[in-house]
Amino acid sequence: MGRVIVITSGKGGVGKTTTTANIGMALAQRNRKVVVVDADFGLRNLDLLLGLENRVVYTAVDVLSGQCRLEQALVKDKRRGNLVLLPAAQNRTKDSVNPAQMRQLIAALAKVFDYVLVDSPAGIEMGFQNAIAAATEAIVVTTPEISAVRDADRVIGLLEANNIKKSGLIINRIRPKMVAVNDMMSVDDVTEILAIPLLGVVPDDEKVIVSTNKGEPLVLSGTPTQAGTAFENIARRLDGEKVEFLDLMVKDDLLSKIKNFFTKSI
Amino acid sequence: MLIELLEKIFPALNDRSSRQEVKNRLKLILAHDRSDLTPQMIESMRREILEVVSKYVDLDADAMDFALENTSRVTSLVANLPILRVKPEFYTVKGKGMSKETPVEDLPEISIDESAIGDLQGTSDLRNENS
Structure with missing residues (x-):
């Protein structure tokens, strides 16, 4: 049986889909058999981030309604054959699927794949309930902003209430320079507040937008990027490896040394 | 004056940094979010707990403290109930003539x-004598 992991956040726009696409691809590069499931019915995006939008024929809803077989709906990535996408329907709403159906669908996938990554929609309503229905683990994505952290906290509570005990935190879009001048919460600030184990820290990186434009996850790019390396490290940690966290802090220059001296002495 | 100047030059000194501010705001809002207890429920809980405790001890009503706290995803009820004295009917040390x-x-x-004095440690000898 493969591991079923839901990627969720509560708040929209914090990077759930980017995270799913990159971790999925990075795990595939480690020769794991991976299926990424878009659970955002009505607002699907995972196909775009993977550059697979033109190859979507059937969706999860077609499988559930018996219009096609499960293997017909799965889109195989040409760059990495062991990465497969199960697209969500774009012309249906989140209420067209129920948790029992999701459990059935994902149970079938977990028999074949090592990892089933479920990209959850924003919010905590039906779409979220569907996404977490079959999951036994969760990745909570947040950014160091008050609204994202508050929503992440709510989601962590709901995951616990739904008996998903194993959760890891990803702090996305951290800006080390802003943290250094006390204008942004640090990784420690956020982990202290949310109190779940840290799985990874991804720095704010313009390259993410470029990779989205191209439909090519960062971890595929030949030239290493900070965010890409961060996602690769997350995949390795998920896979059981011990990997040090990236040192994102800006190097101590003379000014910050003086600053630290004054902070300590007062 | 000097402090203000220092704060301007070194934002790290400033406890009113936006980082500190957002942390304080978050902690407050999360303590509220995490407990599903309404103020009414907390109040009636407080009243009932005081009723029970007051059966056994006299409390200092002015110094009492009763609040929800939230650390590491666990909400706890923290009550500080200073005891003035134990109610007389529950005194554990009884006066003379009270026990039969x-x-x-x-x-x-x-x-x-008398002749056996000194054999105290010889429990095995005692057993031999008896058998």
Whole structure:
């Protein structure tokens, strides 16, 4: 049986889909058999981030309604054959699927794949309930902003209430320079507040937008990027490896040394 | 004056940094978010707990403290109830004449065998003598 992991956040726009696409691809590069499931019915995006939008024929809803077989709906990535996408329907709403159906669908996938990554929609309503229905683990994505952290906290509570005990935190879009001048919460600030184990820290990186434009996850790019390396490290940690966290802090220059001296002495 | 100047030059000194501010705001809002208790429920809980405790002890009503706290995803009820004194009916050390005593003449007689004094440690010898 493969591991079923839901990627969720509560708040929209914090990077759930980017995270799913990159971790999925990075795990595939480690020769794991991976299926990424878009659970955002009505607002699907995972196909775009993977550059697979033109190859979507059937969706999860077609499988559930018996219009096609499960293997017909799965889109195989040409760059990495062991990465497969199960697209969500774009012309249906989140209420067209129920948790029992999701459990059935994902149970079938977990028999074949090592990892089933479920990209959850924003919010905590039906779409979220569907996404977490079959999951036994969760990745909570947040950014160091008050609204994202508050929503992440709510989601962590709901995951616990739904008996998903194993959760890891990803702090996305951290800006080390802003943290250094006390204008942004640090990784420690956020982990202290949310109190779940840290799985990874991804720095704010313009390259993410470029990779989205191209439909090519960062971890595929030949030239290493900070965010890409961060996602690769997350995949390795998920896979059981011990990997040090990236040192994102800006190097101590003379000014910050003086600053630290004054902070300590007062 | 000097402090203000320093704060301007070194934002790290400033406890009113936006980082500190957002942390304080978050902690407050999360303590509220995490507990599903309404103020009414907390109030009636407080009243009932005080009722029970007051059966046994007198409390200092002015110094009492009763609040929800939230650390590491666990919400706890923290109550500080200073005790002025235990109610007299629950005193554990009783006064004279309060416990019943059996009269000496009703107790079994205790005998002593002078020659056996000193054999106290010889429990095995005792067993041999008996057998």
